[in-house]
Amino acid sequence: MGLKGKYTAHIAVVASAVGLSLAAWGAAALTDTEATNQAAGPSSQGAVRPGASGQDDKGPDKVPPVKTPESIAHAAEAGGKAVNITIDDGPDPRWTPRILEILKENDVKAVFCMVGPNAKQHPDLVKRIVAEGHRLCDHTVTHDTGMDKKPVAYQRQQIMDAKRMIEEASGGAKVEYYRAPGGAFTPASRKLAAEAGMRPLGWNVDTKDFERPGAAAIVSTVKNELSNGPTILFHDGGGDRSQTVAALKEILPWLKSQGHPTSFPVRTTP
Numbered sequence: 515m516g517l518k519g520k521y522t523a524h525i526a527v528v529a530s531a532v533g534l535s536l537a538a539w540g541a542a543a544l545t546d547t548e549a550t551n552q553a554a555g556p557s558s559q560g561a562v563r564p565g566a567s568g569q570d571d572k573g574p575d576k577v578p579p580v581k582t583p584e585s586i587a588h589a590a591e592a593g594g595k596a597v598n599i600t601i602d603d604g605p606d607p608r609w610t611p612r613i614l615e616i617l618k619e620n621d622v623k624a625v626f627c628m629v630g631p632n633a634k635q636h637p638d639l640v641k642r643i644v645a646e647g648h649r650l651c652d653h654t655v656t657h658d659t660g661m662d663k664k665p666v667a668y669q670r671q672q673i674m675d676a677k678r679m680i681e682e683a684s685g686g687a688k689v690e691y692y693r694a695p696g697g698a699f700t701p702a703s704r705k706l707a708a709e710a711g712m713r714p715l716g717w718n719v720d721t722k723d724f725e726r727p728g729a730a731a732i733v734s735t736v737k738n739e740l741s742n743g744p745t746i747l748f749h750d751g752g753g754d755r756s757q758t759v760a761a762l763k764e765i766l767p768w769l770k771s772q773g774h775p776t777s778f779p780v781r782t783t784p
Contacts, residue, residue: 583783584708586699586716587691590744592777597744597769599624599776600717602653602693603724603751605632605639610750612759614646620766622776625715627651627693630676632751637683644687649778651691652677652712657752659696666702673706690781691715713781718743723758732761737768745779 590596599617601624604610610626617624626643628650633640644650654661654672661669677689692707693715694700704714719739721732736746748758769776 580782582708582711582713582781584701584704584714585783586704586714587779587781588716588718588743588745589780590777591780592775595772595774596777597740597746597774598779599746599748599766600627600651600693600715600779601625601748601750602627603629603632603657603749605636605643606751606755607636607639609755609759610636610639610643613748613750613755613762614642616759616762616766617648618646620770622766623647623649623778624776625649625651625691625778626750627653627691627715628676628680629653629657629751630655630679633676633680633683637685640680640683640687641685644684649691650680650684650687650689651693651715652680652689652707653693654695655679657695659698661695661703662698662700666700666706669700669703670706673703674710677710677712691779713779715745715779717745717747719746721746721748721758721761723755723761724749724752726754726757729757729760729764732757733764733768736761736765740774744777 590598599622601613604626605628626648628640630652640650652673653676655676656672658664658672661672673692677692680689681687689712691714692703692710692712694703697716699714699716707714719736719742721735723732740746748762749755750758
């Protein structure tokens with residue numbers, strides 16, 4: 515090989531060595547960068563941090579509120595064979611405490627659908643209901659079963675005034691449901707309730723206890739109609755509720771014996 519050839523070969527060897535050295539350095543640098551990024555967390559790898567989309571990073575993350583559906587709820591939050599105990603027209607100073615005791619004895623929670631002035635008159639009972647883990651429901655101001663035929667302004671007054679009365683009586687607890695008297699819902703009343711954060715609440719089993727048919731008849735209705743759905747309607751106001759009290763003493767243990775735990779009605783949709 516001539517001098518020129520030896521010189522060319524030498525240059526090639528040197529260039530190759532330099533190239534390998536640079537490649538090895540680059541690989542090491544890349545590995546170090548990845549390790550640093552992983553140690554720093556996802557934000558260093560291009561993940562969007564809370565507030566990085568134009569929001570103030572110093573403020574708390576803002577989660578959009580869950581919209582309350584306008585549809586009438588019947589299902590139980592717990593699903594399965596769970597049932598919902600709902601109690602209307604109180605609170606009543608004679609019957610509500612007796613029903614609360616029965617609920618406590620059976621470790622059952624219920625929804626109390628209150629008439630606004632009754633709640634205003636008996637704030638001690640409203641606070642007790644909340645303290646014992648039950649939920650509140652707006653049952654309007656005057657329990658007008660014909661309110662579905664009245665102007666929207668009247669429906670709004672009935673719903674919102676009762677909500678305010680119940681909240682004030684409770685000391686600020688949330689009113690989570692709205693039940694129209696006699697089921698007199700309208701699209702407008704359901705919308706009003708939902709916009710105020712109250713899920714419209716229906717029922718599947720009407721015990722007819724307000725007619726005072728006898729405790730045995732109330733119990734029989736529950737047993738025969740429970741297949742209609744999970745939400746059961748009772749009353750603690752509007753008159754003599756001794757039959758309701760007697761029926762609940764039998765019904766609540768029976769529900770448990772049949773594998774029906776108690777739940778609350780759903781407030782949102784999946």
